[in-house]
C-alpha cells in the first residue's frame with residue numbers, strides 16, 4: 001500500500017482537463033473592463049453562481065445579470081469534485097438531531113426537487129454531462145462501521161420514509177459490487193453520477209445563452225455595499241442593486257460567516273480505465289458508493305471504465321485561509337485516497353491511477369449549507385456545503401434567487417435560509433482542536449480497518465466533538 005501517491009496531486013483535475021479538451025479551444029469570456037450596470041451582479045462561476053443566474057433568468061427573463069469569475073467557469077470545486085449527486089436522504093439522522101425531524105424532511109424533499117432539476121438540465125438534448133442514475137450505496141467496510149447501517153434504516157423508518165433507505169446484507173451488496181472488505185450496507189434510492197466539469201461548463205453555456213453577461217479572468221477585488229452596491233475588479237466595476245457572492249470557501253473569512261465555518265480539504269484519484277475488472281467484480285450498474293468512515297471514501301465509475309476514489313480527509317486551514325498549498329497539494333491525503341482504492345477494490349492495484357488532485361471544502365458547524373443576506377444590505381451569499389455540493393448548489397441557486405427577488409416561497413422558507421447556524425470554537429482553538437481531532441479520527445478509522453484496537457488517546461481525542469455537542473468531527 002503506497003505511503004505516498006503514485007502521482008502527486010495537482011490542478012487541473014482530470015475532469016476539468018477532459019472538459020477543456022472536449023471544448024477544443026472555446027475562448028474564455030472577456031475580462032471586465034470599465035464600469036457596467038446590472039440588476040444583479042454574481043461573483044463566482046461555479047455551480048452556485050451559475051444555478052443562481054439560471055434560476056433568476058427563468059423567473060424574471062428581463063433581469064440584467066452580470067457574472068464575474070476569477071478564472072474560468074468550473075475551475076473551482078465544481079470542476080474537480082467526485083460528481084456524486086444526491087440530496088439529503090442519507091443525512092436524515094444527523095439532520096434530525098441538529099434541526100429536527102420536520103425540518104430534516106423539508107430539506108430532503110428540496111434535495112429531490114434539486115435532483116429532478118439537475119437531471120432535466122444534464123440530460124437535455126445536446127448535453128453530454130455523463131449523467132448516470134441508479135441510486136447510492138453506503139457500505140460498511142470494517143466491523144466498526146457495521147453499527148451505522150441501522151442508523152440509516154431506523155431513522156428513515158421512524159420519520160415515515162422507509163423507502164429512502166433499504167438495508168443490504170453482504171450478499172446483496174455483492175450483487176452491486178463485490179469486494180473482500182464489503183460487509184453489507186444501505187441502498188439509498190436517490191443518487192446519480194455526473195461529469196462534474198462538463199456539468200459546470202454546460203451551465204456556463206446555458207447562462208450565456210440565457211443572456212447573462214459573463215466575464216472570466218475577472219476577480220472581485222472589493223465590494224462597496226450600498227444602494228446600489230459596487231463590485232470592484234482590477235479594471236472595472238459593476239454597479240448593481242443586488243449582489244450574490246458565490247465564491248465558496250473564499251467566503252469563510254467573511255466576518256459574518258467566520259463563526260460558523262471551517263475549511264478542510266478533500267482529495268481524489270482517477271484510476272486508469274479497467275472495464276473488464278469492473279465487470280469481474282460485478283460493478284456493472286451505475287450506483288455510486290461510499291464507505292461509512294467519518295473521513296469518507298466516496299467512489300464512482302466513469303463511462304470509460306475508470307474509478308474515481310475520493311477521501312474527504314484532507315488538512316484543515318487556519319482561519320479559513322484558502323491560499324494554503326496543503327489544501328491542494330497534500331501528498332499524504334492523495335495517498336490515502338489511493339490506498340482506499342486498492343483496499344476497497346483490490347483489482348485496481350494492478351491498474352494504477354492516472355491523476356490526483358485536491359481542493360478546499362467549506363464545513364459548517366452542522367454540516368448543512370446556509371443561504372443568507374448580509375444584514376442591512378442587498379448582498380446575498382451561500383456557504384457551508386460541507387463537501388456535499390453538487391445537488392445542494394441547485395438548492396442554493398433557487399434560495400439565492402428567492403432572496404434576490406424578495407420572494408417568500410418554498411426555497412426561502414427552508415431551514416437552509418432561516419435557521420440560526422451554530423458556531424464553532426474561535427481561532428486558534430478551532431484549528432488546533434480540529435487538527436488534533438482529525439488526526440485522532442484518522443488513527444481510529446485506520447486501526448478499525450486493520451481490525452486493530454485504536455490507542456486510548458486517539459479514542460479520547462476523537463470523542464471530544466461529541467462531548468461538546470458538535471456535529472462536525474462526530475463519528
Ligand SMILES: Cc1cc2nc3c(=O)[nH]c(=O)nc-3n(C[C@H](O)[C@H](O)[C@H](O)COP(=O)(O)OP(=O)(O)OC[C@H]3O[C@@H](n4cnc5c(N)ncnc54)[C@H](O)[C@@H]3O)c2cc1C
Pocket residue numbers: 043044045046047048049068069070071072073074075076077078079080081082083084085086218219220221246247248249250266267268298310357358359360361385386387388389390391392393
Ligand atoms: C475534491 C472534491 C470532491 C468533492 N466531491 C463531491 C461530490 O462527489 N459530491 C458533492 O455533492 N460534492 C462534492 N464536493 C463539493 C462540491 O464540489 C462543492 O460543494 C461545490 O462545487 C461548490 O460549488 P460553488 O459554486 O459554491 O463553488 P466553486 O465551484 O468553488 O465556485 C466558486 C467560484 O468562485 C470563483 N471565485 C473565488 N473568488 C473569486 C473572486 N474574488 N472573484 C470572482 N470569482 C471568484 C472561483 O474561481 C470559483 O470558480 C467535492 C469537493 C472537492 C474539493
